[in-house]
Amino acid sequence: MSVVKQKDEKKEWYLLGIVTGLGITMKHLLVNLFNKKKMITLNYPEEKYEYSPRFKGNHVLTVKKDGSIRCTACMLCATNCPAECITIKASEHPDAQVEKYPISYEIDILRCVFCGFCEEACPVDAVRLGPEWQTPGLNGSNFTYDINHLAYRPALKGGVHSVVDDQDRHKAGI
Amino acid sequence: MLKCTINGVALEVKPGTTIIEAMTQNAQRIAHYCWHPGLSVAGVCRLCMVEIQGNPRVQIACNTVITEGMVINNTSDKVKDAVKWGLDFHLINHPLDCPVCDQAGECGLQDQYMEYGQYDSEMAEKKQKKHKVVDLGPTVVLDSERCILCSRCVRFTDEVSKTNELGIFNRGDHAEIGTHAGKKLDNKYSLNTVDICPVGALTSKDFRFKQRVWYLKDAETVCNGCSTGCNVKVYFNKEGLFRIKPVYNAEVNGHWMCDEGRDTYKFVNIGARMTKAHKNGGSSAWVETHAGAMAKEVGLTLKAAAGDQVGLVLTGQHTVEEYESIVSTFINTFKTKNIFHWVNNKESFEAFDGILLRGDKNPNTKGLLQVLEKHGVSATWAQLEEGVKSKKIKHLVVVGPEAAHVYPDLDAKMQFFMTAENVVIMSAAKLPVVEEYKGSNKISTIPLKTFIEKDGTFVNFQGRAQKIKKVTTVVSEALTVSEAATLMAGQNLEIHVATSRELLMPENVRADQVHLESRKKNEFVFNRGRL
Numbered sequence: 152m153s154v155v156k157q158k159d160e161k162k163e164w165y166l167l168g169i170v171t172g173l174g175i176t177m178k179h180l181l182v183n184l185f186n187k188k189k190m191i192t193l194n195y196p197e198e199k200y201e202y203s204p205r206f207k208g209n210h211v212l213t214v215k216k217d218g219s220i221r222c223t224a225c226m227l228c229a230t231n232c233p234a235e236c237i238t239i240k241a242s243e244h245p246d247a248q249v250e251k252y253p254i255s256y257e258i259d260i261l262r263c264v265f266c267g268f269c270e271e272a273c274p275v276d277a278v279r280l281g282p283e284w285q286t287p288g289l290n291g292s293n294f295t296y297d298i299n300h301l302a303y304r305p306a307l308k309g310g311v312h313s314v315v316d317d318q319d320r321h322k323a324g325i
Numbered sequence: 326m327l328k329c330t331i332n333g334v335a336l337e338v339k340p341g342t343t344i345i346e347a348m349t350q351n352a353q354r355i356a357h358y359c360w361h362p363g364l365s366v367a368g369v370c371r372l373c374m375v376e377i378q379g380n381p382r383v384q385i386a387c388n389t390v391i392t393e394g395m396v397i398n399n400t401s402d403k404v405k406d407a408v409k410w411g412l413d414f415h416l417i418n419h420p421l422d423c424p425v426c427d428q429a430g431e432c433g434l435q436d437q438y439m440e441y442g443q444y445d446s447e448m449a450e451k452k453q454k455k456h457k458v459v460d461l462g463p464t465v466v467l468d469s470e471r472c473i474l475c476s477r478c479v480r481f482t483d484e485v486s487k488t489n490e491l492g493i494f495n496r497g498d499h500a501e502i503g504t505h506a507g508k509k510l511d512n513k514y515s516l517n518t519v520d521i522c523p524v525g526a527l528t529s530k531d532f533r534f535k536q537r538v539w540y541l542k543d544a545e546t547v548c549n550g551c552s553t554g555c556n557v558k559v560y561f562n563k564e565g566l567f568r569i570k571p572v573y574n575a576e577v578n579g580h581w582m583c584d585e586g587r588d589t590y591k592f593v594n595i596g597a598r599m600t601k602a603h604k605n606g607g608s609s610a611w612v613e614t615h616a617g618a619m620a621k622e623v624g625l626t627l628k629a630a631a632g633d634q635v636g637l638v639l640t641g642q643h644t645v646e647e648y649e650s651i652v653s654t655f656i657n658t659f660k661t662k663n664i665f666h667w668v669n670n671k672e673s674f675e676a677f678d679g680i681l682l683r684g685d686k687n688p689n690t691k692g693l694l695q696v697l698e699k700h701g702v703s704a705t706w707a708q709l710e711e712g713v714k715s716k717k718i719k720h721l722v723v724v725g726p727e728a729a730h731v732y733p734d735l736d737a738k739m740q741f742f743m744t745a746e747n748v749v750i751m752s753a754a755k756l757p758v759v760e761e762y763k764g765s766n767k768i769s770t771i772p773l774k775t776f777i778e779k780d781g782t783f784v785n786f787q788g789r790a791q792k793i794k795k796v797t798t799v800v801s802e803a804l805t806v807s808e809a810a811t812l813m814a815g816q817n818l819e820i821h822v823a824t825s826r827e828l829l830m831p832e833n834v835r836a837d838q839v840h841l842e843s844r845k846k847n848e849f850v851f852n853r854g855r856l
Contacts, residue, residue: 225424226537241534247458251425251534274424320421324451 207265207280210258212302214310220302221313222277224253228269236262237269248317256301260286261294275315329395344386344397345373355399356408356437358415358523359475360387362573363580364484367476370415372437374407375399383407408441416446418453418498419524420470428525430538434473453498461503462490462510464584465519465527469501472526478502478518485581486680488512502526513682516584520570531587532568544796545572547783549642549688549727549776550586553681554785557582559590559777561797566590566777577785583682592728592754593775593799599755600800604769611763616804617812619771623749624658624813627720632660636709636718638742640667640726641687644781644793647806648689648696651724654810656700663718664702665709666693669732683786686731688776692784713745721745724806725752727775743767751809753800772803779805 183190193200202208213221224241236259244252269278283306288294302310326337331348338347348355349362358370366388373386378396383404386397398404415434423429455469479491479502490510494503504510510518519529541560548555548569555578560568569590571582591597602619604612614622627635637655639648655661668674669686676684687693697703712718723742726732729752739758742748746767750759753773762768776783777796784790808818 223424224534225429226540227424230537230539243534250422250458321454 202282202284204282206282206284207267207270209260209281209283209286210263210269210296210301211279211281211307211311212256212298213277213279213313214302215313216316216318218310220252220256220277220298221275221315222253222256223249223275224251224256225274227272227274228278231268231272233266233268234262234264236260248321253298256298258296258301259294260296276313279311281311327391327393327395329391329393329397331397332400333398338391342391344375344384344389344391344395347391348386348399353399355386356412356441357387358433358473359477361477361480361521361580364477364480364521367480370411370473370475372408372411372415373399374404374411376401376404405441408437409444412437412442413444413447415473416442417448417450418455418470419473420452422468422471422525426468426471426525427528427533427538428471428522432525433523455499455501459503461527462515464515464530465510466530466533467502468526468528469503471524472502473524474500474502475523477521477523478527481514481518481521482510482512485517486512486514491518513583513585513678514581514680516587517571517581529568529587536562536567541567544794546777546793546796547688547785547791548582548586548589549783550583550589550686550731551683552641552685552687552690552786553578553683554688554783554789554791555582555586555681556791557586559796561777565594565799566797577787577789577791578681581681583680585682589728590777592730593777595799597755598775598800598803599752599759599770599772600802602769602771602802603759603763605764605766616771616802616809617818619769620804620809620812621815623722623769623771624815626747627659627722627813628815630659630720633663633717634719635659635661636663636665636712636721636745637661638665638667638709638721638723639693640669640724640732641685641690641693642726642728642776643693643724643806644689644776644779645692645696645784645790646781647779647810648693650807651810652696652700652702654814655722656702658814662700662702663704663709663712664697664700665704665706666697667723667738668706669726669734685786686728687726688783688785691786691788692782692790695784710741713741716746719746720749721747722749723751724773725750725754725756727753727773729754729756751806753803771809772800773809774798774800774803774805778803781805 215221224239226239229237229239238255238257239253240255241251242254244250265280267280270280327340329336329338329347331351332353334351336347336351343366345355345357345360346362355373357373359367360373368385368388371385374383375386376383376398377389386399419434423435426432429435457468457470459467459469461467474493476493479493482488482491490504490508490512491502492505493500495501516529519527540562542562543558543560545556545558548557556572556574557569558572559566560570567590569587571578571580573580602614602616604614604619604622635655637651652664655664670684673684709718713721721742729735736758739756743758743762748768749771750756750768751771751773753775759768759770776793778798780793780795782790782792811818
């Protein structure tokens with residue numbers, strides 16, 4: 152890369168710039184010291200920021216009213232996923248009305264870019280991006296989330312209900 | 326010949342040709358469900374509407390024979406409107422099953438809906454519920470709700486397989502496909518009904534829910550299930566092969582193929598394959614080695630032995646080119662004509678079921694016989710038995726079958742080969758006999774490639790030579806028989822590194838251009854060819 156240096160009289164007087172900068176720093180320091188409420192940073196582990204409900208955090212697999220998994224294993228999320236982090240294995244469900252369901256649904260969360268395309272692609276509201284964002288783990292811990300984690304982790308308190316219900320659909324004659 | 330004009334293109338057709346035949350032969354697009362070139366005309370789907378000049382109403386193309394000077398058109402708004410409303414009627418009771426339906430991605434309804442439909446349903450009534458997941462037989466599952474009653478499958482069992490298992494029962498919107506009481510859809514061609522089903526009503530139990538079709542790439546090859554040599558399309562991705570479908574070839578298989586042939590992909594996948602070469606390490610150790618190195622070592626052993634101590638057993642499952650190279654290697658390098666043809670099922674060899682299936686379960690018996698004849702090899706099986714028994718043949722190279730399950734005498738024959746002093750088993754299939762003898766200091770193995778992984782020629786029962794092309798690689802370390810023969814003869818396999826000029830690569834592509842694994846997968850998703 153070539154940079155064209157322009158000779159400028161003003162730039163020779165750099166000391167003035169430095170003093171102005173230090174002045175701004177001092178101003179913020181004093182404001183923060185004597186007026187803590189106006190401080191724009193958070194004391195992180197104690198204070199946490201409230202994100203908007205549209206925030207895209209860790210995935211949640213929704214469940215039906217009976218608590219079984221909503222996903223039909225149509226693979227649209229896996230097809231749409233730009234990071235290719237979703238792996239689904241489909242299987243035949245004993246109930247003919249359900250027909251197809253995932254026996255394994257895995258998200259490699261370290262590959263995930265949280266774009267939300269899976270959520271958009273899902274035709275049955277089976278996968279959502281939830282509000283969780285603090286999911287640290289020790290080196291070597293499992294970052295490939297399976298159905299058990301995605302749908303039934305303790306934080307979800309028994310599972311999030313899907314808004315698309317097959318029974319309702321059948322009653323409506325769809 | 327009759328002159329006619331279709332969509333502004335002047336054509337000459339044979340008398341008796343229907344409009345839809347003329348259109349498909351000339352690569353014109355026309356919507357249709359019930360018409361199939363291999364079946365009789367039913368005219369039930371009412372979707373192949375065309376406008377004929379001088380005729381006030383649109384007509385169905387499948388049942389209208391072309392007359393002299395006919396001017397036909399299926400691109401006008403009138404036709405599109407007719408198709409659209411025809412499609413609306415088809416979709417009245419069709420469930421919204423696309424996410425769980427195996428046909429999604431190659432479905433006639435989806436295709437036509439995207440081309441002509443794209444509207445909301447105007448039905449106020451509820452959808453008619455029918456049976457789901459009906460077990461029709463050992464191979465096929467029926468979903469009555471998805472069926473549009475095109476009757477292709479019924480006509481198939483009536484006209485092609487002639488087993489008459491299927492029928493349409495009840496009337497009106499209660500009508501559904503089913504098997505006659507107490508009967509199962511159980512014939513050797515039943516999976517063709519799945520192929521010709523334009524929607525997802527009939528699905529194959531074998532393929533059901535294994536993969537979405539848009540993850541699969543396809544390529545044409547020749548089935549190696551029997552000596553008929555049906556032209557087929559295999560569907561695969563980087564995990565392996567998933568299904569096989571027939572490709573039209575009027576001279577060989579028409580539009581169909583048998584259910585047995587559809588299972589031929591199973592022995593190609595890595596679970597059923599011999600993946601590594603092994604040798605006996607002297608002190609009865611079983612040492613893994615590279616296939617090429619093993620072939621070279623075998624070559625040295627055979628060269629050191631006298632010509633009449635060496636024997637070669639060939640099966641009819643490899644290509645003509647491979648036979649040519651291994652037979653000439655044995656004759657010229659190892660100076661032997663002890664080359665034997667292993668026939669698997671002599672009794673039923675000539676059997677034929679009247680449609681496609683033949684008793685000779687090898688794709689290339691004719692090719693093998695031709696090569697043997699050309700080289701003047703006339704050794705008989707009795708000579709081999711005699712030679713092994715009298716310890717005259719000490720080194721036996723067995724080029725075993727890919728499809729081991731069609732060799733009922735596999736175990737007996739293998740046990741017989743093991744009576745020789747040194748046995749080299751070249752095989753694509755995992756063989757139980759290898760497990761049994763693996764420490765015994767007399768057996769070594771070389772993994773082979775299957776018909777999916779190599780170029781070559783199969784000669785079918787008619788004597789028709791059919792070229793096959795390499796589709797994909799499953800076991801990368803495996804050798805083709807010709808590669809193994811070249812290495813045995815002491816030559817090297819040259820790896821020719823093509824320059825960018827040879828590859829016709831644009832000059833501005835960097836030499837160190839990275840080809841990401843993810844890009845390759847995207848190719849499976851986006852460039853998987855026409856449906």
